[in-house]
Amino acid sequence: MASHSVTLRHHFENAEQQKDASTIGMWMFLVTEIMFFGGLFMAYIAYRGAYPEAFAAGSEKLNIVYGTINTLVLICSSLTMAMAVHSAAVGKKKMIVLFLILTLILGGVFLGIKAVEYHDKYVGHEIPGVNFHPEIDGHPNVAVQNVSLYFALYFGMTGLHAMHMIVGVGMISFLIFKASRGAYTAEWHTPVELFGLYWHFVDIVWIFLFPLLYLIDLHQGR
Amino acid sequence: METVATAVEREPRTYLNVDHTLKSWLLTEDHKRIGILYLIVITIFFAIGGLFAALIRIELTTPAGDLVESSVYNRLFTGHGIIMVFFFLIPSIPASLGNFLIPLMIGAKDVAFPKLNLLSWYLYVIGGSMALTAIIYGGIDTGWTFYVPFSTGYASGMVMLTLVGIFINGFSSILTGLNFMVTIHRMRAPGMTWFRLPLFIWSLYSTSLIQVLATPVVAVTLLLAALERGLHIGIFDPALGGDPVLFQHLFWFYSHPAVYIMILPAMGVTSEIISTFSKKEPFGYSFIALSSLAIAVFGFIVWGHHLFVSSQSVYAGMVFSILSYLVAIPSAIKVFNWVSTMYKGSVELTTPMLYGIGFIGLFTIGGLTGLFLASMGMDVHLTDTYFVIAHFHYIMVGGAIMGFMGGLHFWWPKITGKLYSETWARLSAIIIFLGFNLTFFPQFILGYMGMPRRYHVYAPEFQVFNVLSSAGASVLGLGYALPLVYFLWSIFFGKKAPANPWGATGLEWQIQSPPLPENFEITPVITEAPYHYAPSEEVVHVG
């Protein structure tokens, strides 16, 4: 009953049920991810509300150029990912591989820039709990410990985000391998589709992290 | 030789005898076998948690701290709490009975993601082993709530390992819930509409909803607490500008709904039992079904009642207090409907029914005393006293474990294909009920008199009730030991169970006991509502 290219597992009635189950399973997983990041966002709201000046002082330490470039890179990677899923849906096997590789490269660029940023933070003694003596002379009313909270959240949130990116890069490499062997067809490309959802979700998290972490009180001049 | 051959022939193929190797169990993707794997590990955790409880009760027999030192006592109640909450109660009914029954009840061959299901079990075992290791070697003394800044800055012992263990176990819980929700959405047999689902399924769906939506929050909270403890980043440390009450918010955002993860499945079991042994359709099926969902939803907006005496704003306290009363509405609907189901039914006092009736009574007491605690003024007096202990044990032990035991007795013939001794089982049900009340009712009085929780010494005037409570605990211990004996006995020597020993209507009772590996020979087609006890006696043939 199932078409030749579909791998139908025994407990499903038909391919449609199997695909449906996987898709809503993935969506539910993403909802758990929303709540997982949600705890961190809640902490962000609480402490930004309590220490607005300290958060501005911390935000000032970030490199806005890196942040903006990374945002653009991630949006590009979302486009290439969407195009990979599209290519799969219309059955262009070579294009799937091409777009997946582009996505992988863009993901790599993002992580590379992130690594440079982290390194700058390390050099600037701005890693809470490890070495934290930031230069905040411009803010006489701000306590160092409260800037530490900002950076704890910065590293917590971007770190968790980067971890998701790393996992994504691992999975996409696997998909490229499978796709290059022609595993995904117009009839069956569920893994590409589900991975696409994951990748876009990671992009969405960054869409919020960027203004919340990088763009605080930018108008007061850097 | 000939007789042996015929005996083998007569033995029908079941999920238990398709393969006997250890590997076939540890790598199984069969939801029924995974349910049994859970059952075994859950029982082990229950026994360990029970041992901790026994030591606590022995210590509290006298007002002086003569059995253990205070530091050991702290480790005892922490170990008891962590094991019982995270590694026994939360997986108890959903992961064992739920795993076994969901596909059978909705007419599916398996859950939607069998491999994920097995992975959940392994995560549970890994997380559980880590926490257990921490509790046994070194122990932790934070209480099961891990309140900061004590747990992150001052507590001795292996807090970090426990936090990581619970974090991993959280993913087991999330994946199980996700699996069940997808299964219930997408794997139902033809004709199995939402309002033809057994009430147990409705309750497990609500449970899964909580597991999926709330567990990630506690996971990230415990992760932050672990980071705080390891690196002192200040996120919850008031000395560094952090807010300890924020931890409590995030913690109880999960941990209050977590109580409904424990109680909702027990309610589902009770609905099945009460209907079966009253030989009557449940009174107000849709009300029972939807009240499960309502409890799950309300559960998300009441967590602040755990924070009344923290420095939470009194305005927030008022909001949470009022909202907490809402939970009483769906809970009461359920109780009234169960009682109405029994009214003019042909009630049979079998073992599962004894647990079912016990559940209704104990849950009602636990729920009503919860209302006392939900009112802010009253709670200021009762916070951290034995009144709270008694209240939540009436829900968690009197509710959740009574439901678990009832369900286990109800479906035991289906799971193992064997009948246990009804006489012994009834006796143990009665012993458990009496022992439970003797253990925990005196604690209400102790709490009202002002005895605080979590101390190993107490004022001498509290001793009478403490002795009563400890005496009750030993009766309760006996009650829990008995089933272990007669269940094991039944596996080896019990009579063969027929397909439908109780005359129940559920889909799972229409197939052989124990079921086939693939559950149904052909996919059943459902044509009528569940619980069609009245008046026709026809039996649906499926598979």
Added chain:
Amino acid sequence: MSNHPDHIVPVRVYIFVFLALMVFTVLTVYAATIDLGRYNIVLALVIACIKASLVIMFFMHVYYSSKLTKAIVIAGLCTLMILFFFTLTDLATRGALQGTTDWVGVPGR
């Protein structure tokens, strides 16, 4: 065999969404350089929400998906809002008894 094939979204939709996302990114950086007082954060979040909605609706195909998928997304977002809203009932009113709108409950303030 698939008798209702995936909804194929035209490529121009993706390109349009992509361009919109790029424009909004530039816009949000630019907006941050103007002093709008407390409305800076509001504007930044509004733009972020628009961007996120575009990704969810079109890149993630929710616009073309079943009611169930939509319900799952909404349920997740509602739960998140419950977490934020009810925690804020506490954080935002802790100072009210002392007659201040500052979040005085947080130690160190």
